Amino acid sequence: MDKGSLTVIVETSNSPYARLHPVPIECVRLEDDFLAPKLKIIQETTIPSQYKLLEDTGRIFNFRRASGREKGDYQGLYFNDSDVYKWLEAAAFSYAYNPNQNLLNKIRNLVDEIAAAQDEDGYLNTYFTFEKKGERWKNLRDMHELYCAGHLIQAAIAFYRATGERKLFDVACRLANHIANVFGPNKRLGVPGHPEIEMALVELYRTTGRTEYLELARFFINNRGKGLIGGSPYHIDHKPFRELDEVVGHAVRMLYLNCGATDVYLETGDKTIFAALMRLWHNMTEKKMYITGGVGSRHEGEAFGEDYELPNARAYAETCAAIANFMWNWRMLLATGDAEFADVMELALYNGILSGISLDGKHYFYVNPLADRGNHRRQEWFECACCPPNIARLLASLPGYFYSTSENGIWIHLYAKSTAKIKLGGNLVTLTQNTKYPWNGEIEITINPAEESAFSLYVRIPGWCKKADVKLNGKNLEGEILSGRYFEINRLWKKGDKVHLSLLMPIERIISHPLVMENNDRVALKRGPIVYCLEKTDNPGFDVWSIVLSDDTYLSAEWKPNLLGGVIVIRGEALAVNTEKFGEKLYLPKTDVKCETRRVKFTAIPYYAWANRERGPMTVWIRSPEKLFS
Ligand code: FUB
């Protein structure tokens, strides 16, 4: 087998406007106690169990039906093909990181089923077959044909890069050619109701060098806002892309569109696109993003809300939207080398994304609330199962997001005990991170270039870190160390050189912008990149929704190796309000009740790990008024 060499899904090495280029997944080995076990669970539990679910729910049957290998009715929702493709992409990443014959056989069989379902003219979508053939490309707004095609293209690229095998890749090219024959400036005008195809087409251009794919991606972006799909903000069709100044509408659609637009910018340098992207990024991160990196606060329309509309118990914050947030910020990071984008990636990863999957790797949240009474539980699967395979593909590709290279150096974005072998020019540099991150901010990086050479090492100083020190071979380095920036160390690197990064990681009480009304007089606990919550299991003697925390209470961080896969908990004392005074009443005149409180000890756990034990109330935001009542 001819193994490919690049297995990341955004390959910017030839992108003229990219500042950074990704390092392939298989070049990075995670060896920590946190992410490495999660990756193992994805590979050993999540990917196999999801494959079974794809079979059990008829999603793979739909391909056999389309090819005539089996008979029966189409199963499930009209865009179920996309779940199969996302699984395939996850499996390809997993194979790249950890090749194994069983998985390869499974992928090859599935590829065979998919290829057999393709029409002579390249069309492929198992819903629009037989009696539905006449409806192809008739309803771009609702029917997700271009969305499914995009997922197929991404999966095919991942598998091709991981193995060098062309079968699925050729299927994807035939489909892309078919789409390019149908749509375009002097052909049919149209844009997808659910973006996704744009980023896939740009990646196909990067893989094949064929400019028509890039042109088609541009065409789909340029034609938004012309009312071709009805002109609604929900579909992000109310304005031309370049005029957007606010993230609106369906959150995953909005952010996948931004991914595609960033990819187009990376290839064309179109400044008007980049200006719009920056406006959208500021609007999202400054007014519409949860503290967890989750986005899309409204259930209605799975959508972004108004500025500061960030309800907690009624948060939607779809797992796919947090993943899309990560994917978009990755592209912005590659374009700019600005650490603010890596900050959002890290935030979303450790909080709003990881909360989407259970510790056993087999249950998923679609919706990720920040407060709950104990009714919200992860599910094995969903009728609309977009989130499970999406989280599988993101986590399976995680090693590919740790490092980048630029012309003059190596960039470290994420921290975990790991070893990486990175090609820089003609040199091969081995980088070893020794750290207990994210539980501890001490990171020792050993640099072993195959040949002594001069280059820059850029280490990320996270935005959350107020004080950082950087030492080289035991000596403090000169230069301003700014949080939320990369710190550049340029020198002639020799074998065994060591960089020691000390990121101060105290427990922080975080407050919201005052216009996030629900969080007024509340704090959230955060340590490093990890957001905490209170859950009933650790706090059985009181309702966690009722506690009040004073500003001067001492909070301690404690390592619990046997809790929730090994976590640092936060402990402290607070007041629990006695709710009994209210009896059956919901409201009382303030003058009639004197709120009584009692001292309690509380334990907070990382938000991503909630709902892995028995049911009970949970909250991220804790009451903490300026003046405590007695
Ligand atoms: O419509 C396809 C996917 O299903 C979307 O990305 C998710 O938000 C869910 O609606």
Ligand code: ZN
């Ligand atoms: Zn989803």
